[in-house]
Amino acid sequence: MRVFVTGASGWIGSAVTAELLAEGHEVVGLARSDASAAAIAEAGASTVRGGLDELDVLRTSADKSDAVIHLGFNHDFGDMAGAWRTERAAVQTFVDTLEGSERPLLLASGVAGLTPGRVATERDASTQVGPESMRGGAEHLALSYADRGVRSVGLRFAPTVHGQGDHGFVAVLAGIARTTGVSGYVGDGANRWPAVHRLDAARLVRLALERAPAGSVVHAVGEEGVAARDIAEAIGQGLGVATAAIEEAQAAEHFGWIGRFFALDTPASSTITRELLGWAPTRPGLLDDLAAGYYTS
CATH class of the missing domain: 3.40.50.720 (NAD(P)-binding Rossmann-like Domain)
Incomplete structure (x- = not known):
């Protein structure tokens, strides 16, 4: 076509x-x-x-x-x-x-x-x-x-559509952690972010x-929901900075505009898509890309 x-x-x-x-x-x-x-x-x-x-x-x-x-x-x-x-x-x-x-x-x-x-x-x-x-x-x-x-x-x-060279949400979070010296998550960090x-x-x-x-x-959607705390911990480990919970009332001050997005619990499934199209994600997951240093090196 x-x-x-x-x-x-x-x-x-x-x-x-x-x-x-x-x-x-x-x-x-x-x-x-x-x-x-x-x-x-x-x-x-x-x-x-x-x-x-x-x-x-x-x-x-x-x-x-x-x-x-x-x-x-x-x-x-x-x-x-x-x-x-x-x-x-x-x-x-x-x-x-x-x-x-x-x-x-x-x-x-x-x-x-x-x-x-x-x-x-x-x-x-x-x-x-x-x-x-x-x-x-x-x-x-x-x-x-x-x-x-x-x-x-x-x-x-x-x-989060991730990979080497990504400048999206996770890169912004890594930049905040680099600037503040703290890789934060909101509340208990159990809220989930889908990724692909x-x-x-x-x-x-x-x-x-x-x-x-x-x-x-x-x-x-390759991953239904990666816990925000796991994302923050991976960023903290990559940068060599502390990981810490940020109270919801302080989220806007610490994270800026991205704070309210990072606090969302927004898991999503792709089961119907996979069955409809025969699509099966085969590439590394978000935490794998974080471990590879794409966002922190």
Whole structure:
């Protein structure tokens, strides 16, 4: 297939691009900057210049492709409402363009916070509905077109997509521990974070492109939930600093913006995904990557 990929030069998107190319698909990646365009070209894919707010570019690129994989997102923490509006408009453009064609639209979302305190499954519907909700309610919007000729698939990623070179949540936690001299966890640290290796996630996206039916949701989750205390202890050991409990009232002061996320108990299952797609994660787990020093050396 000729696949239009947003976020093709990003942490997950670059792995997805490589996976698709290795399996014989053609990739056209959206590139906002010269650096992104160069990275996509170096991977062996074609590029189209533009951003997620350039709807004519998105429309034309989707129309010329056999499938769309939407992994890009404007991570503007200073204007999240604006980022959500951009996401909503981009996904609306994709579904309008693909409507009636039966072509695939795969789009990224997440499992974090989906069902706090219990294991989330693919059968749990997103609670984010409507343009004013998180990410503009994009997953709900896309899936609503499954009976309108769009093979829409929700790609729900674990909050930690790990591997060598990751600069996400765990890298932020390691940076805080390095700065403060304490690798902390909130409360008793029993709350759980799902995780998945970047290359396992990329393979899942490719399998979903090839096999997932319209209206389905898949979970890119390799580990159902790694205890926050275990993560903190691994970071502390890697950095040679103390591991300590941080009271919930002090979490914001110690961790900053990531504190409320790190305190979530948000386990998630991928059993349905594995059965649907024959996907079996084979790469190292999060604690293995921490032990390898990818976040602390």
